[in-house]
Amino acid sequence: MFRIERKSGRYPLGINPAALLVVVFLIAYPMFASDFFTFQVGAYPLILGTIALSLTMLAGYGGMVSIAQMTVAGFAAYIVAILGTNSVGVMGLGWPWWLTVIVAILGAALLSTFIGAISARTEGIYTIMITLAIAVAFFYFVRQNYQIFNGFTGFAGIEPPTLFGVYWRDPTPFYYLTLAIAAFFYFAVRYGSRSTFGLGLQAVRDNPRRVRALGINVFLHRVVAYFYAGIIAGTAGVLLVWFNGRVSPGIVGVDMAIDILVIAVVGGMRAPIGPFLGAIAFVLLENFAIDLIDRERFNTVIGLAFLLVVLFSPDGLLGLWRRMESRIRLPRANARWGVRANRDDWHPAGSPERM
Amino acid sequence: MRKPMQRRTILILGIVLLAAALLWMIFAVWPEWLVDTLGRKKTFVNTLLNGVTLGGLYFLVASGFTLVFGLMRNVNLAHGSMYLLGGYIGYEVAEATGSWFFGLAVAFLAIAVSGILLQVAVFRRMEGDELRQTLVTIGISIIAADLMLAVWTGTTYQFDTPEGLYGAVVLPVISVVKSSGAPVFIKYPMYRLMVLGVAVVVGIGLWLFLNRTRIGMMIRAGVNDREMLAASGVNVHFVFALVFAIGAGLAGFAGVVGGTALSIAPGEDIRYLLASLVVVIVGGLGSVSGAAIGALLIGLAEQFGLAYFPTYGVVLTFLIMVGVLAIRPQGIMGTR
Numbered sequence: 001m002f003r004i005e006r007k008s009g010r011y012p013l014g015i016n017p018a019a020l021l022v023v024v025f026l027i028a029y030p031m032f033a034s035d036f037f038t039f040q041v042g043a044y045p046l047i048l049g050t051i052a053l054s055l056t057m058l059a060g061y062g063g064m065v066s067i068a069q070m071t072v073a074g075f076a077a078y079i080v081a082i083l084g085t086n087s088v089g090v091m092g093l094g095w096p097w098w099l100t101v102i103v104a105i106l107g108a109a110l111l112s113t114f115i116g117a118i119s120a121r122t123e124g125i126y127t128i129m130i131t132l133a134i135a136v137a138f139f140y141f142v143r144q145n146y147q148i149f150n151g152f153t154g155f156a157g158i159e160p161p162t163l164f165g166v167y168w169r170d171p172t173p174f175y176y177l178t179l180a181i182a183a184f185f186y187f188a189v190r191y192g193s194r195s196t197f198g199l200g201l202q203a204v205r206d207n208p209r210r211v212r213a214l215g216i217n218v219f220l221h222r223v224v225a226y227f228y229a230g231i232i233a234g235t236a237g238v239l240l241v242w243f244n245g246r247v248s249p250g251i252v253g254v255d256m257a258i259d260i261l262v263i264a265v266v267g268g269m270r271a272p273i274g275p276f277l278g279a280i281a282f283v284l285l286e287n288f289a290i291d292l293i294d295r296e297r298f299n300t301v302i303g304l305a306f307l308l309v310v311l312f313s314p315d316g317l318l319g320l321w322r323r324m325e326s327r328i329r330l331p332r333a334n335a336r337w338g339v340r341a342n343r344d345d346w347h348p349a350g351s352p353e354r355m
Numbered sequence: 356m357r358k359p360m361q362r363r364t365i366l367i368l369g370i371v372l373l374a375a376a377l378l379w380m381i382f383a384v385w386p387e388w389l390v391d392t393l394g395r396k397k398t399f400v401n402t403l404l405n406g407v408t409l410g411g412l413y414f415l416v417a418s419g420f421t422l423v424f425g426l427m428r429n430v431n432l433a434h435g436s437m438y439l440l441g442g443y444i445g446y447e448v449a450e451a452t453g454s455w456f457f458g459l460a461v462a463f464l465a466i467a468v469s470g471i472l473l474q475v476a477v478f479r480r481m482e483g484d485e486l487r488q489t490l491v492t493i494g495i496s497i498i499a500a501d502l503m504l505a506v507w508t509g510t511t512y513q514f515d516t517p518e519g520l521y522g523a524v525v526l527p528v529i530s531v532v533k534s535s536g537a538p539v540f541i542k543y544p545m546y547r548l549m550v551l552g553v554a555v556v557v558g559i560g561l562w563l564f565l566n567r568t569r570i571g572m573m574i575r576a577g578v579n580d581r582e583m584l585a586a587s588g589v590n591v592h593f594v595f596a597l598v599f600a601i602g603a604g605l606a607g608f609a610g611v612v613g614g615t616a617l618s619i620a621p622g623e624d625i626r627y628l629l630a631s632l633v634v635v636i637v638g639g640l641g642s643v644s645g646a647a648i649g650a651l652l653i654g655l656a657e658q659f660g661l662a663y664f665p666t667y668g669v670v671l672t673f674l675i676m677v678g679v680l681a682i683r684p685q686g687i688m689g690t691r
Contacts, residue, residue, distance in 0.1 A: 065486065118677055121684045125430045125485050126640070129632050132432075133676060136629040140669040254625050258493060265490060297505065303497030310490045 026179060030172045039171040039243075041287060045279035046178040047243060050185055050236035052264040052275030054229040057189050060269035061198060062225045063124075063205030068115050068131040069233045070260045071138045074252035076108035076237030078142065078149060080158060081247050087157025090150040097161040105234040112230025113223055120222035123208070135257045143249040154248025158241050169242060178239055182276065185232050189272040192228070201225050255299075262306045268318025277317050281305075384529055384538075394663075397530040400541050402662040403655070408547040410654025411554030412616060415609035416627050417634040417646045418561060419602035425578050425641030427595055428485055429478050432492040434606055435628025436499040441466045441607025442619035443503060446512050455517035455615070462607040470603020471596050478599075479592065496624065504621050514615040520546045550616050554650075557605070561643050574598055578641065633672060637679045639689025648687055 030038045051073045059065045082091040084100040095103075119130040142149040160168040168174055192198045201221050203211045208218045241247050250256070259282065267278025282302070289301050313320045381403070385396045393399055420434045441462040449458030473495070481487050523542040530541045565571040573594050576584045585591040610619065613627070630653060638649025656675055660668025679687060
């Protein structure tokens, strides 16, 4: 195996001062932000970003664009409502919170694995189509099913536990909870992308046929990637249901599923920071575009933003930033990104073979 | 291993037996035990006909989708939006002129033009970059859905069934024999049968167009090898634009036909996009005959699911898709 050299010598202690600044800002954020900003503009993009992170992991490193990641997160949210307590009077088995959370995350991971097992035999755009079909089918299913999923209404009154004397739905503690989880998965994905499995997955993305010839199980790599993505999305789904306090079919609808895709694409799929950038941009637009245009036409705005990014900067805000960077600091930036920028990074796996 | 020949014989035998059983179930007067297990015969026959006609409608939508994919490898996820837009345009024109058929023609043409625009403005610019094309069509469908909501609001529109096509026809199928000995025949809406007829005509027309005309030959050649077709002096871009126009136009056409059989409302775009996706996944991407088989299967599954297990109806559609993917990832008629 080869190792990717980490460039740690350029900064003192190997830490990029800009990154340090971001970390300090993120930790200090609730101290100067109002409750609304902490909760809606702070915690919410972190949750959306974590869900989109699972898609970035699949698409960026595995070449599999799955539209069903929101379905996975929504499934975890539903499990929390069904096994835990809710105020609707349907299901709500009253399990202890820790057991509910564990089952929800594992259940989501299993669903994700199942989706992976269905779609991993196909490649490229087929994956988009199949996962989209799964997402829509799941949406119609929960909307029609009243025994388990309480149909159109869904569940309400879902509360996070009160632990260590802290009510975790208060803006500040909830913000730190989401920040900790988002940071954990961010670093997990960063670390994982350099692990043997991560490198194998990227090899599968770049050339499945060659990888197969090396005796590596392509299918298994993809399905395992879906399992990890399911854990990320499932955990975010638990946070999402605590954030909303309710869950209904709308959360697993096509709009939401596409929103996650928009977030991941707008942010950029080349690095795990991308989805968080995308999520912040999305939530800022969602909250403040109302002042500029009619609230009703939000989807047009977000669709246009998405279209512009796809048309003019296929690697998202991240790519935009890097291109600016390379223009400003040409020599060094080229050494850093030149090689990567030339390679078509998140092209769907397998498409060169079909041409 | 059995020889392929024998396997095919068994398959054909199975299909023939199934068809015979189905025919018997349609035309025979049901004995007691069958009524006990499946419910009334009328429900069964109506569900069957609903399924077949819905399959016809799905075929109209999905055939355009699959045609475009087959030639250009473009997954047009705005296909559902084209269906809905076709429905709205057809409705407006039909309301204004009072002629349903005129609305149908305008919807076909308008959406065909929008398809050409999409092909020229978007797909031609990023040829070969499938994923980006797909993402662009997603963006377009988001905007289109929102703008259509702005123009036509959330109201459900219902076409007036065209002159001479309303009412019900009495089918030569006996549902029950009354105690007096008089047979009761099953009635079925005329218009829905027309939908099925249109689907069959369009299907045959497409087949003739693809297999018996010069342009169809070019299209088939393009499906097999785009570069060679271009190298032999054919204006590939013209062929692409034409196929895109036909594919999109069929979506708009289906919007009017389907909007009359059911209704047009926001959300229908997603529904028909899903139907097209599932139909072509099951039938095999790029194959028109596959789209026909897939549409029939999905239409039947949806209606039988709705009639016999309402809450789990969607699951049945989904199971068919998963089953096909597990056995034949390329779809029933698909080739790799």
